[in-house]
Amino acid sequence: MASIVRHDFQYASPSHQAQTAVTGMWLFLATEVLFFGGLILSWIYSRHWNQLGFDAGARETTLWIGTLNTAILVTSSFAYAAALVFIRAGNTRRMIQCCIATLALGLAFLALKFGLEWHEDFARHLFPTAPNFKIVGPAAGGARLFFIFYFTSTALHGLHMLIGVALVSWVILRARRGEFCALYHTPVQVVGLYWSFVDIVWLTLYPLIYLIGRA
Numbered sequence: 001m002a003s004i005v006r007h008d009f010q011y012a013s014p015s016h017q018a019q020t021a022v023t024g025m026w027l028f029l030a031t032e033v034l035f036f037g038g039l040i041l042s043w044i045y046s047r048h049w050n051q052l053g054f055d056a057g058a059r060e061t062t063l064w065i066g067t068l069n070t071a072i073l074v075t076s077s078f079a080y081a082a083a084l085v086f087i088r089a090g091n092t093r094r095m096i097q098c099c100i101a102t103l104a105l106g107l108a109f110l111a112l113k114f115g116l117e118w119h120e121d122f123a124r125h126l127f128p129t130a131p132n133f134k135i136v137g138p139a140a141g142g143a144r145l146f147f148i149f150y151f152t153s154t155a156l157h158g159l160h161m162l163i164g165v166a167l168v169s170w171v172i173l174r175a176r177r178g179e180f181c182a183l184y185h186t187p188v189q190v191v192g193l194y195w196s197f198v199d200i201v202w203l204t205l206y207p208l209i210y211l212i213g214r215a
Contacts, residue, residue: 018186025190029197032160036201039156043149043208053142055213056135057150060126060143065117066210069109070202076105077199080168080192090182092175099172102195106165114158127151153205160198167191 047054083098121127125134128144128151135143171191174180180188 018184018189021186021190022193025193029193032197036156036204039149039153040204040208043153046145046149047212050142050145051213053135053139053144054146056139057143057146058210058213060124060134061150061210061214062117062120063210063214065112066206069112070206072105072109072112073199073202076102076109077196079105080195084185084188084192087175087180087185087188088182092178092180095180095188096172096175099168099175103165103168103172106161106168110158110161110165113154118154121147121151150209154209157198157201157205160201164191164195164198167194 079098079101083095083102086092086094086098125132126147127133128147133140133144168191171188174187
């Protein structure tokens with residue numbers, strides 16, 4: 001146990017090391033907020049000037065997949081939060097089980113988004129640079145812009161999801177080796193912050209993609 005909670009030389013104590021790691025993740029997430037915030041603000045600004053086209057684009061998105069994926073991500077965050085509660089109580093077995101559930105839900109999200117929804121989008125000629133783009137007429141230009149934002153934002157979010165899946169897998173492997181306990185579980189907490197952020201980004205993208213202008 002003593003070796004588990006041992007801290008590196010540059011830190012005054014194990015708690016100092018843990019606080020530094022958590023603070024570092026918060027600072028990293030702040031840069032991510034600036035990154036995604038700029039993208040989302042550009043989306044909103046462009047929509048203001050191309051409402052007809054953005055509405056036409058939103059109506060072509062697959063609402064049931066977006067809604068199901070939202071439920072999947074919210075559930076995955078709940079599962080990971082439960083994992084953190086279990087490891088704080090010293091229950092490594094339950095923590096691993098919750099992390100496996102989180103991992104499975106994350107993979108299900110990626111499969112639905114890119115294996116099914118993107119496949120359908122391409123099959124229905126909704127890629128914005130396609131010469132046979134489905135939406136024609138006065139709304140075509142705005143709809144192309146909508147799908148530029150759509151594919152860019154979902155690709156970036158998907159990349160962050162892949163990183164999150166890799167991090168959760170890393171946490172599971174370390175937990176199976178017995179590296180976490182009630183006294184030391186900082187990596188579990190840090191990865192949870194990242195996973196929750198990715199979830200929040202999707203909760204912001206979901207209405208922009210699927211709901212606004214759909215009626």
